Amino acid sequence: MYILGVDTTTELLSIALSEDLQLIDAVELDCSQSHAELLFPQLDHLLKKWHLEMGDIGLLVVDIGPGMFTGTRVGVVAQKTMAIVLGIPLVGLTSLEILASQVEDKDRLICPVIDARRGEVYFSVFEERDGELIPVTQNMALPPQGLVDFLSSLKGKIILCGSGAVRYREFMQAGLSDISDRITIEDGAIFPSARIANQKGYRRYLQKQLDDPLGLLPLYVRQPVSW
Known part of the structure; x- marks a missing residue:
């Protein structure tokens, strides 16, 4: 099963494509500009590189935060929308649990x-x-x-x-x-990685611990501000 994971909670945009627990490819870019400007072109490029379409994806994984408010919202909304429109299962993970797993x-x-x-x-x-x-x-x-x-x-x-x-x-x-x-x-785990998120998300999928895309929301912990 192909898994597409997205992490937009920090200044590092992280996208990963996996098959079950095996990483196929990943993109990690400094995202000093808007996450929305980079996310969708990079998703499209990654899928085309491996001759895949969104319909081939069997599981979507997203970091729901906490992190940068605007960036987190971009990733969550993108994955939620694809899950709803295409009927793809969705798993949301916190940035803190992803980091701990690294x-x-x-x-x-x-x-x-x-x-x-x-x-x-x-x-x-x-x-x-x-x-x-x-x-x-x-x-x-x-x-x-x-x-x-x-x-x-x-x-x-x-x-x-x-x-x-x-x-x-x-x-x-x-x-x-x-x-x-x-x-x-620990110096080796600074930003949450979509690579690790995909592994955790796949295990949640096997345990039938899926999220309702309509109900999944960004985790802010404190009141949102525009950054």
């Missing part, structure tokens, strides 16, 4: 942190149970100091990843110096 060392608590701008970060905490990453907190938006205070209350070793962890690395290292032996910042 961390190889899953023996620790994983805290994906996304730069939310305006002096805040989005984050959540996951742990692996029976081979599955399970959220152990809700999705939150706090100033970096709020994240430091929250992490200081946790027990066990913690891996931080994502654009927020990179941007506020020095601040968090200083604020978490008392538990520095338990904190690792």
Whole structure:
């Protein structure tokens, strides 16, 4: 089954074409301009490159956020529309769970942190149970100091990843110096990837955990603004 995944939640536009769990091709572009200007031409190019049409796609996957408000909305609306018009199954995933899945060392608590701008970060905490990453907190938006205070209350070793962890690395290292032996910042997982989203989406599909395209909405966590 062909799977088409889209992630427009960050400044990195990520599109992936897979067959079951096997990646066929992917596009990752710096999206300093409008996501809408790049998304549809890149989708069209990717399908034509592999001699496919939208009717050949058996599953659509989309990152619903949190992330850039306008960009997130573009991706969600695009995938929802194709799911409704063409009757293609749809799976929505959060950017935080996608990022957490990109961390190889899953023996620790994983805290994906996304730069939310305006002096805040989005984050959540996951742990692996029976081979599955399970959220152990809700999705939150706090100033970096709020994240430091929250992490200081946790027990066990913690891996931080994502654009927020990179941007506020020095601040968090200083604020978490008392538990520095338990904190690792992962440099390899900065932006959520449609490649990983496709793998997670396919597993959700096999478990019959599909989303209703009419009801699927962007996950903002805080009030939307135009960025």
